[in-house]
Amino acid sequence: MSVLAPFNDKAQQQLAAGDVPAYMQTLGKAARLAASALRRAETGVKNRALDAIAGKLAAARERILNANAEDLQRGKEAGLDSALLDRLALSDARIDAMIEGLRQVAALPDPVGEIDDMSYRPSGIQVGKMRVPLGVIGIIYESRPNVTLEAASLCLKSGNACILRGGSEASASNAAISECITQGLIDAGLPASAVQVVATADRAAVGALISMPEYVDVIIPRGGKSLIERISREAKVPVIKHLDGVCHVYIDTTADPAKALAIAVNAKTHRYGTCNTMETLLVDAPVADLILPELARAYAEHNVELRGCERTRALLPQALAASEEDWYAEYLAPVLAIKVVDGVDDAIAHIEQYGSHHTDAIVTQDYSLARRFMAEVDSSSVIVNASTRFADGFEYGLGAEIGISTDKLHARGPVGLEGLTTRKYVVFGDGQVRQ
Amino acid sequence: MSVLAPFNDKAQQQLAAGDVPAYMQTLGKAARLAASALRRAETGVKNRALDAIAGKLAAARERILNANAEDLQRGKEAGLDSALLDRLALSDARIDAMIEGLRQVAALPDPVGEIDDMSYRPSGIQVGKMRVPLGVIGIIYESRPNVTLEAASLCLKSGNACILRGGSEASASNAAISECITQGLIDAGLPASAVQVVATADRAAVGALISMPEYVDVIIPRGGKSLIERISREAKVPVIKHLDGVCHVYIDTTADPAKALAIAVNAKTHRYGTCNTMETLLVDAPVADLILPELARAYAEHNVELRGCERTRALLPQALAASEEDWYAEYLAPVLAIKVVDGVDDAIAHIEQYGSHHTDAIVTQDYSLARRFMAEVDSSSVIVNASTRFADGFEYGLGAEIGISTDKLHARGPVGLEGLTTRKYVVFGDGQVRQ
Known part of the structure; x- marks a missing residue:
């Protein structure tokens, strides 16, 4: 039982009342609190959470496939084309790949806390740069439900809380996967709100997510060019994006x-x-x-x-x-x-x-x-x-990628764990003052 | 005589006609072209330009002080307070400091072209990350005319073209300094439009500068919090900013x-x-x-x-x-x-x-x-x-700083030459294809 459960109750009430902006604010607040806990989480704890989530997925295989069948049925009725239905579909093999992906992310080195460029300055202070999580990452994506897990695992390993907004066509699959993530987090002693899957198809949720700089540090949109362009244009938060590849x-x-x-x-x-x-x-x-x-x-x-x-x-x-x-x-x-x-x-x-x-x-x-x-x-x-x-995160040795950035600032090219972190200056002294 | 002189004539005509958006577009186009030349400029050429600008400043000392006296007179008549007038004022000592600053930037190591993290991958390709200029940087600042030179020198050394928009109260001083920069660039064989000082006090120039993603890669605002907040809110280009220091x-x-x-x-x-x-x-x-x-x-x-x-x-x-x-x-x-x-x-x-x-x-x-x-x-x-x-670029050993970023993405803390660059992936192969 997470210490952040009261947030969850509140969010459920707001959602039931149809107040999407308030619901997203509650998710944002909970994510910000979880980010503080994740920032200080040891590598072993994060890896245990990833392993625990893998275990929950294996155990919930039937439930996930049933939920996915629901989504597929709904998609067929709504007339989705076959390419979209294929991206939406889960199978035993795809669930195996998701579990294997979690184990691979757990095996990657933890970028958080790495200190580079440490040197003594003439004043006697010792200065370096420490790699730290960005904080809270909002990810907006379309049909593929396995993205839910990929995104959650990369954010978790890099010490970031995340709010995930998947496509409405995958809502039942995403809810089933989200449950496994929550249980895994709780088993490992991490706040359940470290990974929150937005539980409404209302498009106002996207508008709210990209407009909360107090709770969200960066938005990563994944999907078609028009979605990404719209989000970049409207976001009040920095965006790491992929536009086109000519x-x-x-x-x-x-x-x-x-x-x-x-x-x-x-x-x-x-x-x-x-x-x-x-x-x-x-x-x-x-x-x-x-x-x-x-x-x-x-x-x-x-x-x-x-x-x-x-x-x-x-x-x-x-x-x-x-x-x-x-x-x-x-x-x-x-x-x-x-x-x-x-x-x-x-x-x-x-x-x-x-x-x-x-x-x-x-x-x-x-x-x-x-x-x-x-x-x-x-x-x-x-x-x-x-x-x-x-030009790919795996081929370049990043281990995994959340996407390929066509931006120049912050992250450029394939974005792995390092792109989900930033570097702060750390200074060690022994009583030095500025002359 | 720069190859980009036609741009300059066109810009002058647009300015004379009062068409500020067209004028800014012309500056943007010229900056984009100059950025290509700067990207491939050798370290020695960039350093020679910095030295040449220092020489021009020393030779134009009287002209700069006279222009500054004009600005100060206008400022007094407009009732500027004494703190602002002090920031606006140049003296022999301040010009000496500007010249010394240029020599210090010339002495800094060139970050461009540095390759890190080079390794062979199982496929046989060799992958690394190369530090490269951002492209075109727009800098918006207030009264201090020495910022014109600081900003120009850091952008130039890091291989970026820049468009500088100083405060209207310093317009005569900035114009005199800008002339020295232009002459120094031309003497070193670099395009004059590598550094362009916006020659109008019209506020529409700022609006245009922050809305040209096709020509400007990043905006750095320097000044009061309200200016910076407004620019961050309205910019259609990434912003590296400093808000407050509590x-x-x-x-x-x-x-x-x-x-x-x-x-x-x-x-x-x-x-x-x-x-x-x-x-x-x-x-x-x-x-x-x-x-x-x-x-x-x-x-x-x-x-x-x-x-x-x-x-x-x-x-x-x-x-x-x-x-x-x-x-x-x-x-x-x-x-x-x-x-x-x-x-x-x-x-x-x-x-x-x-x-x-x-x-x-x-x-x-x-x-x-x-x-x-x-x-x-x-x-x-x-x-x-x-x-x-x-917490300062000089104390941390960056050699110089363009500001201190309170953002988390891209550059965090004191921003020196490295913060004005990005890293691209470079791959060396011998005919490898993806299996």
């Missing part, structure tokens, strides 16, 4: 042709719907006639539609004519824009003008060009001689 | 009395108007009768007015009764609130409730209490056995 591969004249082919095919065809998929291929003019026909054959095998500039179409008559919009497009589909460029400057200028500063790669054997591309391309991931598909 | 010193029962006395006196009386000055003193009950009378004598010598809780007033009858507002107050004046508390938990709870998360210190000889205070106090600087006055 990623490029530039094949330079000195590129190793076999590597260029492998990278360009993998970056486009490994998965079509991901943000780190290549959307535009840039090829240096002197090697375009060598590279493009071979590449086109490989893309044809994957049924990738090609849209090219005039010089591309001179070599590949089967390509459609690319319009100005194509250079800005995030297709998330088996479609690729191709442009023949004149050297690395032209490639960098194209990426600067049309790209989304997400992930861009060069394929080259030229040392100085690789260095220039690395320094000058202003994207969250800049890659030499590897596929853009590597 | 700083505490907590004297624990085990504190060394001589250290406690020295720290509590220094934290309050070293300077009254700074954000890292102690505003509330917390004293553990068992030592209150030992510490407070002696401290009160020291404060009396400095004419510090004391406002205490009931237990404080029982020991110090000369203290006024503190109201609830006093615990929230940032006096910035020789006034101190004093509260007797019951142990470190009570002290931490007070700091959590009333503090501003800026800088808080504990004086203690108890190892475990020091560790708890360090971990649990959620402030940008947490200090053991030293004065709060050390």
Whole structure:
């Protein structure tokens, strides 16, 4: 039984009375209090909570699947499309993956309390920077109910309280998962309000969540671009967000042709719907006639539609004519824009003008060009001689990711536990005063 | 002659036509282009520009002082108070300090291009994080014309273009300083639009500056709390800001009395108007009768007015009764609130409730209490056995600071060159594709 149970009773009453803003305030207050407890929670306690939640999930498997069946039934009746229903669906395998995910997060090193850059100053004080939780994190997401668990586990491990607002289509699944989380927290001796799942589909809850800077330190929206843009525009709290991924591969004249082919095919065809998929291929003019026909054959095998500039179409008559919009497009589909460029400057200028500063790669054997591309391309991931598909928290060794940030401030690129923390200055003295 | 001179002509025409939004857009476009050039500028070139600007300032000393005299005359006629006029005034000594500041920034290590955390991943790719400029920084400030130079030099060294909006009362001084900066940039071969000083007092310029996410990556407001609050509320661009400094010193029962006395006196009386000055003193009950009378004598010598809780007033009858507002107050004046508390938990709870998360210190000889205070106090600087006055970029070894951030995201505490940069992921491969 948590010490914060009175908050829970109050929240239930406010919800029953239909007073969503008051309900969200109550959640906010409880989260702020829980954040104080989490800030001082030892690593072992947080890990025990993660393990306890895994145990509860395993025990509640039937209940979760039944709740999910309810959501799916409701979704079908409401006419949700099959892609959405697939994202919504849980199975034994997906629940196993959720449990495995919790164990992986428990195994990650705890970032909280890490001290860097410790040095003595001429005054005699010793100064360093200590990694600490952000406080309270609000996460707004759509259909996938496993996000509830992923988000909760990353916030918990990084010492943050969180308020989770999932999609209304997953409400029964999220409620069942939320119950497991609450029980696990209580078993480990942590406040139940360390993780709170918003229990209303009322959209006013989102408006309230993004407007409580006194209770919420940062908002992380996950979902479609229009949702994220709206939240960023309206939030009165800092937002860590992912907008779009218009990623490029530039094949330079000195590129190793076999590597260029492998990278360009993998970056486009490994998965079509991901943000780190290549959307535009840039090829240096002197090697375009060598590279493009071979590449086109490989893309044809994957049924990738090609849209090219005039010089591309001179070599590949089967390509459609690319319009100005194509250079800005995030297709998330088996479609690729191709442009023949004149050297690395032209490639960098194209990426600067049309790209989304997400992930861009060069394929080259030229040392100085690789260095220039690395320094000058202003994207969250800049890659030499590897596929853009590597821009991912797991591939980068973060262990897990809450998303990929296209912002420049605070967290840029894949965001793991470190991105959910901040650093404060710590000073150790022995009676020093300022002269 | 800069390659961006056409932008300058266009801006002048728009300004002459009174079209402030169009003028600001032109500045924004020019800044974005300059940012690309600065991103790739070598350290030596940036340092040469800083040295060149120093030379121009030295040569333009008379012109700057004359312009400043104009501003001061106008200020006196407008009835500005003496504190404001003092902040506005330049002198030979202040110009010397500006020149010395430029040389110090030139001597700082260049943060741009630094690569950390480089490691091989199981896939064979090598991943690291490279420190890179933010891009374009907008800085909005009030009367002190030397801020123009400080801000310009820190942005330049960190590879960022900047748009500076100073107070209208300093317009002639800022214009004279701006000319030196422009000439120095051109001499070093950098675009003149790397540093642009807004040449209109029209307040619409501020509204435009904070609403151009396509051209401005971050806004740093410096000035009074109401200005900063308004800008944070209205900005459509991320803001790095400093709100208030309600700083505490907590004297624990085990504190060394001589250290406690020295720290509590220094934290309050070293300077009254700074954000890292102690505003509330917390004293553990068992030592209150030992510490407070002696401290009160020291404060009396400095004419510090004391406002205490009931237990404080029982020991110090000369203290006024503190109201609830006093615990929230940032006096910035020789006034101190004093509260007797019951142990470190009570002290931490007070700091959590009333503090501003800026800088808080504990004086203690108890190892475990020091560790708890360090971990649990959620402030940008947490200090053991030293004065709060050390919370400062120079004292922490940053070399220079653009301000002290009370935000949690991105930059927290004193912000130096590092706070004006971000980190992107860099990946080196040899043809790797994702499996």
